[in-house]
Amino acid sequence: MLPDVRKWWHRRTSCAADWPLSDLLAAKGDTTVSVVLPARDERETVGEIVQVIRRELDGVVDEIVVIDSCSEDDTARVAAQAGAAVHAQTDILPELAPMEGKGEALWKSLAVTSGDVVAFADADIRHFRASLVAGLLGPLLTDPTVVYAKGCYDRPLNGAPTGGGRVTELVARPLINLHWPELAGFMQPLAGEYAGRRSALERVPFLTGYGVELGLLIDLLDLAGLDALAQVDLGSREHAPQSTEALGGMAAQIMLAAWSRLQRQGKIEARHVPSVELAQFRRCEGGHDVLTRQVGIDERPPMLTLTTPT
Numbered sequence: 673m674l675p676d677v678r679k680w681w682h683r684r685t686s687c688a689a690d691w692p693l694s695d696l697l698a699a700k701g702d703t704t705v706s707v708v709l710p711a712r713d714e715r716e717t718v719g720e721i722v723q724v725i726r727r728e729l730d731g732v733v734d735e736i737v738v739i740d741s742c743s744e745d746d747t748a749r750v751a752a753q754a755g756a757a758v759h760a761q762t763d764i765l766p767e768l769a770p771m772e773g774k775g776e777a778l779w780k781s782l783a784v785t786s787g788d789v790v791a792f793a794d795a796d797i798r799h800f801r802a803s804l805v806a807g808l809l810g811p812l813l814t815d816p817t818v819v820y821a822k823g824c825y826d827r828p829l830n831g832a833p834t835g836g837g838r839v840t841e842l843v844a845r846p847l848i849n850l851h852w853p854e855l856a857g858f859m860q861p862l863a864g865e866y867a868g869r870r871s872a873l874e875r876v877p878f879l880t881g882y883g884v885e886l887g888l889l890i891d892l893l894d895l896a897g898l899d900a901l902a903q904v905d906l907g908s909r910e911h912a913p914q915s916t917e918a919l920g921g922m923a924a925q926i927m928l929a930a931w932s933r934l935q936r937q938g939k940i941e942a943r944h945v946p947s948v949e950l951a952q953f954r955r956c957e958g959g960h961d962v963l964t965r966q967v968g969i970d971e972r973p974p975m976l977t978l979t980t981p982t
């Protein structure tokens with residue numbers, strides 16, 4: 673790691689235990705906090721997550737919003753029953769042509785929430801603890817120079833305490849180290865648990881799909897500088913793992929996200945246009961089936977540009 677990045681890592685990394693609830697309540701003052709859970713087919717976990725946040729972060733969290741991201745199951749009903757405000761992704765800003773995926777859900781959440789600080793968490797987390805959200809609020813509620821706090825944690829996989837984060841380790845981390853070494857100190861750059869000041873989140877574009885996390889890190893670095901970014905060790909976090917085949921699609925979107933930012937930063941010529949089709953193969957009787965997956969990502973402009981005439 674670059675020497676300055678190592679210094680940042682020491683200075684700006686805290687852990688959830690550093691931010692007890694009493695300190696958060698004392699520091700909160702007039703600052704309002706929204707928690708957003710993007711959810712596609714998460715009926716098994718979303719209800720418990722909403723309940724834990726409501727029960728244990730009362731007084732710190734002002735609203736809990738679930739963005740139902742085109743679920744085919746009854747995620748929306750379960751979340752509402754648990755006490756969240758639920759919005760269908762496609763009902764938000766209906767005048768805009770819809771885009772797909774998680775990044776779209778997060779971007780649109782800015783239009784239906786009001787917190788000065790917005791905390792995001794995945795809705796597929798198992799054994800959810802309130803500290804997964806509370807920890808993220810510590811740096812933001814106590815230090816006005818911090819605009820964004822990113823979670824990091826151990827990643828269990830298939831019963832082992834570590835080994836998860838396959839796309840992180842094989843794709844995101846190498847890309848970040850190669851092209852944005854200033855961001856190399858983020859231990860879980862793809863973590864879905866992070867919080868930011870609305871004033872910063874509304875000033876950056878959001879990539880759609882699974883490109884959103886990498887795009888936010890790069891764009892917030894450009895907007896605010898490394899010292900305005902923090903990370904918080906949240907312990908361990910277990911989610912519903914996807915198949916390696918499905919993660920191939922995610923990995924492709926992360927690469928496209930990196931590509932878009934390399935182009936924007938003039939490091940790749942704009943005339944090079946990557947393909948957005950991923951061919952994968954499944955053995956079948958007599959050979960292989962070809963599976964073609966569309967992995968293209970899109971981009972939403974800074975939310976502020978929708979509400980403020982330029």
Ligand SMILES: O=c1ccn([C@@H]2O[C@H](COP(=O)(O)OP(=O)(O)O[C@H]3O[C@H](CO)[C@@H](O)[C@H](O)[C@H]3O)[C@@H](O)[C@H]2O)c(=O)[nH]1
Nearest residue numbers: 710711712714741773774777794795796862863864882885
């Ligand atoms: O179209 C979608 C797809 C997913 N989700 C939700 O987004 C969250 C994370 O999605 P998931 O498929 O579980 O992603 P992971 O395999 O956990 O991927 C990791 O890496 C991704 C890429 O950076 C991040 O977006 C994730 O937050 C992070 O946990 C979950 O609540 C999903 O229900 C949506 O809202 N809409």
Ligand SMILES: O=C(O)[C@H](O)COP(=O)(O)O
Nearest residue numbers: 836837838839840862913
């Ligand atoms: O962050 C990642 O790399 C993806 O979420 C995959 O994680 P997993 O390997 O723990 O399923």
